[in-house]
Amino acid sequence: MLTDLHKQLLNDFQRDFPLVERPYLEIANRLGVSEDEVLSALAELRDNRLISRVGPVIPPNQIGASMLVAMAVPEPELQRIADIVSRFPEVNHNYEREHRFNLWFVAVASTTDHLARVLDSIERETGYLTQRLPLVNDFFIDLGFRLDLSHA
Template identity: 40%
Template sequence: MDAIDRAIVNRLQEGFPIAAHPYREAAEALGISEEELIRRLNRMLERKQLSRFGPMYHAERLGGGLSLCAMSIPADDFERVAEQVNAFPEVAHNYQRDHRLNMWFVLATETPERIPRVLEEIERITGYQVYDMPKEQEFFVGLKFEV
């Protein structure tokens, strides 16, 4: 990544024009051409430096269910359970963390009512308890990565 890539990443994490020629507008603000912006975005997507280029949705306002869930899995059973949990399309991402509760994943469902059903299903298939910790209050969301 060079300085122009970094400027693109920093700037376009803050928004993107909703207008007829959005790449041209964004490129002008960055001092490059529309073609160069598109070429660089394509390249960063191909290199998997970017996960997506497009909208970030607010799950709850779209009527969806969202929760952070944790499980405590013995080391020798971790692989099996990770595979089973990740196979659920509702599991959006899953991280191992260093705590007795060592598996942490986000569950995103089409409706809030689906959350408890998917949790039960995960418990039934894996044989372990799931601790469900939905967001109760938001103090700050500003997930942005300066590069």
């Protein structure tokens, strides 16, 4: 069960994390609890994998190159092909989606050349073509995500 403190931390501190010497103390003061309580609650959220981290969101293509890639793979082959793709350290998100193009992943590398070589290798090793869909424009202003935690 989530406490009120957990819920406040989940919803109200997705952005503007304090850039001061004692940021958790500042959050504690705002919420009227102790610094220790904030530190423990955040550690609990992290250990229970409800948050991935307290940290930055960095827009794609600011450091190095990233690419969204789609592949159309026959269903019986999908797990095997997905495993090959996942083995590449440059691949992070790798998802099945409901479509003829059913395998979607994001690959990142320090240079566009390296990225292209990785995708060429993936095509060679899997025998399927990749649709390479680099970012052209990012319209999204990321203010965090409003969670409905009323039943959590």
